[in-house]
Amino acid sequence: MSNHYPEAQTVIATLQTIPLAVMTLDIHGIVCSVNPALSLLTGYALDEVVERPVSRLAFNMADQSFDDILQATLLSGETWRGEWVWRKRNGDPISVQQTVASVKSREGENILILVTLQDTEHSTVEGSPPPAQRQRQGIPAVDAQSDFERFFNLIPDLACIVSTDGYFKKVNPAWESTLGYTQEEVLGIPMLDFIHPDDLEQTVYEAKRQGPEYRTRHFINRYRCKDGSYRVLNWTSTFNRDDSTRFGVAQDITERRQWEASLRQSEDALLRAKDVAEKANQSKSEFLANMSHEIRTPMNGLIGLTDLALDTELTLEQRGYLDGARSAAESLLRILNDILDFSKIEAGKLEFETIEFDLRQTIEALLKVLGIRAATKNLELACDLGPDVPSRVLGDPGRLQQILINLMGNAIKLTESGEVLIAVEPLSRTGQAVELHFSVKDTGIGIPMAKRQHVFTAFGQADGSSTRTFGGTGLGLTISSQLVQLMGGRIWLESEEGVGSTFHFTARLGIAPARPEAESPLDTGLLKGQSVLVVDDNATNRRILHRILTSYGMETTPAGSGVAALQALGRAAETGKPIALAVIDIQMPGMDGFALTQRIRANPQFRETKIALLASGVHRSDADRCRELGVSTYLVKPVGEIEILDAIGRMSHVAARIVRPDLQPRRRVEQGVTGLSFLVVDDNPVNRLVAQRMIENRHHTVTTATNGLEALEMLENGDFDCILMDVQMPVMDGFEATAAIRNRERGNGRHLPIVAMTAHAMSGDRERCLLAGMDGYLTKPINAVDVFATIDSVLEARKTRTPDAKESEI
Numbered sequence: 001m002s003n004h005y006p007e008a009q010t011v012i013a014t015l016q017t018i019p020l021a022v023m024t025l026d027i028h029g030i031v032c033s034v035n036p037a038l039s040l041l042t043g044y045a046l047d048e049v050v051e052r053p054v055s056r057l058a059f060n061m062a063d064q065s066f067d068d069i070l071q072a073t074l075l076s077g078e079t080w081r082g083e084w085v086w087r088k089r090n091g092d093p094i095s096v097q098q099t100v101a102s103v104k105s106r107e108g109e110n111i112l113i114l115v116t117l118q119d120t121e122h123s124t125v126e127g128s129p130p131p132a133q134r135q136r137q138g139i140p141a142v143d144a145q146s147d148f149e150r151f152f153n154l155i156p157d158l159a160c161i162v163s164t165d166g167y168f169k170k171v172n173p174a175w176e177s178t179l180g181y182t183q184e185e186v187l188g189i190p191m192l193d194f195i196h197p198d199d200l201e202q203t204v205y206e207a208k209r210q211g212p213e214y215r216t217r218h219f220i221n222r223y224r225c226k227d228g229s230y231r232v233l234n235w236t237s238t239f240n241r242d243d244s245t246r247f248g249v250a251q252d253i254t255e256r257r258q259w260e261a262s263l264r265q266s267e268d269a270l271l272r273a274k275d276v277a278e279k280a281n282q283s284k285s286e287f288l289a290n291m292s293h294e295i296r297t298p299m300n301g302l303i304g305l306t307d308l309a310l311d312t313e314l315t316l317e318q319r320g321y322l323d324g325a326r327s328a329a330e331s332l333l334r335i336l337n338d339i340l341d342f343s344k345i346e347a348g349k350l351e352f353e354t355i356e357f358d359l360r361q362t363i364e365a366l367l368k369v370l371g372i373r374a375a376t377k378n379l380e381l382a383c384d385l386g387p388d389v390p391s392r393v394l395g396d397p398g399r400l401q402q403i404l405i406n407l408m409g410n411a412i413k414l415t416e417s418g419e420v421l422i423a424v425e426p427l428s429r430t431g432q433a434v435e436l437h438f439s440v441k442d443t444g445i446g447i448p449m450a451k452r453q454h455v456f457t458a459f460g461q462a463d464g465s466s467t468r469t470f471g472g473t474g475l476g477l478t479i480s481s482q483l484v485q486l487m488g489g490r491i492w493l494e495s496e497e498g499v500g501s502t503f504h505f506t507a508r509l510g511i512a513p514a515r516p517e518a519e520s521p522l523d524t525g526l527l528k529g530q531s532v533l534v535v536d537d538n539a540t541n542r543r544i545l546h547r548i549l550t551s552y553g554m555e556t557t558p559a560g561s562g563v564a565a566l567q568a569l570g571r572a573a574e575t576g577k578p579i580a581l582a583v584i585d586i587q588m589p590g591m592d593g594f595a596l597t598q599r600i601r602a603n604p605q606f607r608e609t610k611i612a613l614l615a616s617g618v619h620r621s622d623a624d625r626c627r628e629l630g631v632s633t634y635l636v637k638p639v640g641e642i643e644i645l646d647a648i649g650r651m652s653h654v655a656a657r658i659v660r661p662d663l664q665p666r667r668r669v670e671q672g673v674t675g676l677s678f679l680v681v682d683d684n685p686v687n688r689l690v691a692q693r694m695i696e697n698r699h700h701t702v703t704t705a706t707n708g709l710e711a712l713e714m715l716e717n718g719d720f721d722c723i724l725m726d727v728q729m730p731v732m733d734g735f736e737a738t739a740a741i742r743n744r745e746r747g748n749g750r751h752l753p754i755v756a757m758t759a760h761a762m763s764g765d766r767e768r769c770l771l772a773g774m775d776g777y778l779t780k781p782i783n784a785v786d787v788f789a790t791i792d793s794v795l796e797a798r799k800t801r802t803p804d805a806k807e808s809e810i
């Protein structure tokens, strides 16, 4: 050591214990000592610098060298304070806050120079003033070393310093709280011994990766705890600057990992459950489709044979029984169709068509059918179609009718007295589309609040007992609400127990492009100015008739009773403008329609007034009464717009162009061609018999075959005009037989019409049959009207397709 002053030795010895980085120099600038804090800061060990000139360790700053500062300090005796940059052992510069002071002997001789260094980059603790400021304020400098210690000991994550020999040099208290080891225990065990055997390879690989980009590494491994269990640690580690040690910080992610694993498990379980549910749903839909197919086949026999039996001579009693059987079979078929529709909706197989149809006619046709049901219960069934509701629209009339039949059917079923009113009004309208609001209002039993949503769910009924009282499957509203949704509308209900319910739904329909000839089927201009008396005790009916008639320019006088009607007629006659027409409801309390008619007829003042009577349901005696009273216009409620206009037109002799709508859409073809020769192919003997008798009853001849192969043999030996072909048959099915027939025809240019009969009613079946070369398609159970309508259209199409076909081929 180059300094031999005893005072200097004392100072040097004291410095070894203090945490501030200090070095001592002799007066020539040769290093006498460095304390451990300085070694830690700069990386230099004592023996690496001692007796070397200090100027090799410090950079020159601006135009000053470190030697200049030493000289100035020695000369002035004052302490130098300021920033300086030192060279660390690994060559990196380190900026420090530095003091340089001379230590004098008692005699005042310079014997030693003290240099203190404080890292300006790392020693500032948050919230404490920077070094320069500290000096000005006289605050003692913060010790970098103890800061690091404090931080190291404080953090909840595991922190460690590992030496290159694979042992830990230092670990923080988190090791004990997380893994259970004290620092002493950890330092005695090689690092790799802590690591789970399965994670060793990966950890060693991570440790060996070379290159600057890998100086900081991230990896995960499992560490053994003192109790033998393992914790999952997420590591970040980096080398110190001279690569002599490695710092590591690890987060314990054991719980997070477990949570993630259980999340993955539950996701997997969820996906599996979804899969199972979807498969179950699919097989349920398939089951329903198959079940419907299986039930349809015997139903075909049941309905067909009952029809055939009803066509024979029967006693009244027998006819009653068979009528009952027929209607039971029909309601069974309705339930079957509901279930099938439901399964189609669930399987996403329900299809909609978009065709042009007359909304008014469609609804009025429904009213006629349902009116009979309403009349048997003495209910008023009324329809209020606003004048702004377009007639020619585009959509699926069948599906719309299905919804309305369900809502109106329920309303009639669940109303004991009063009325059922269907109303339609437009909500919005553009050039191409209209959004309509339909409502079906009744005065029935109502639905309790708690059950209102329930009724829209499958098999949901408001009251379990209503099933027993009123029957039903609880599927109707489910299907209706699904249909409404599929048509882009919404369905909802209002109800008050004991007062009644109103079911609402909206539907968006296209507006059919205007066709000049279809614009106005009614020449209603001539009805303008007609005076009409509307007599009905039911206010809804009066209101609707009034609205219809006034919208065509007629002048109406409403009357709620026979007495009021006579008064109105009298008043009009007195003013010299007698009422021309009276539309009178028959069923009224007090003076009924017949009695009122009688009074009118008896009064010469009202001689000119023509009368139309409105009946609820057809009663045998009504016709006689009408004849007696000289009334020729007798309408059965509910009376639609077209019907009432037609009637008034005829009574006023202005019916030049009023067209009665064809309310019977199915074409009956009994009077069609006779004497054709049919081949009926079906493996089920009852179904064969039904088809055979049905066709024979229309005066055709029938040959039967039990499968496709037998049919082909028959065709070898005979000539037929048409084949009715079952699809599912043993030996050879309908598809195969059709293919064979079409194959044979290829040589001779003939085309024998083949109509498929199948119990499959799912979408796509029709297309499959037509693709297989068949010409028409019938769904079992078959009925005479459908059979002959289909046969007729197939034969018609055949004629137009091959104009040169021989008559015998038809």
Ligand code: ADP
Residues within 6 Å of the ligand: 406, 410, 411, 414, 442, 444, 445, 446, 447, 455, 460, 461, 462, 463, 466, 467, 471, 472, 473, 474, 475, 476, 477, 478, 501
């Ligand atoms: P279903 O009539 O075959 O039972 P729906 O789905 O058509 O099935 O109706 C479900 C239930 O909703 C009915 O059973 C009845 O309880 C209730 N409901 C439907 N319409 C009405 C109504 N107009 N008035 C009172 N309750 C009704």
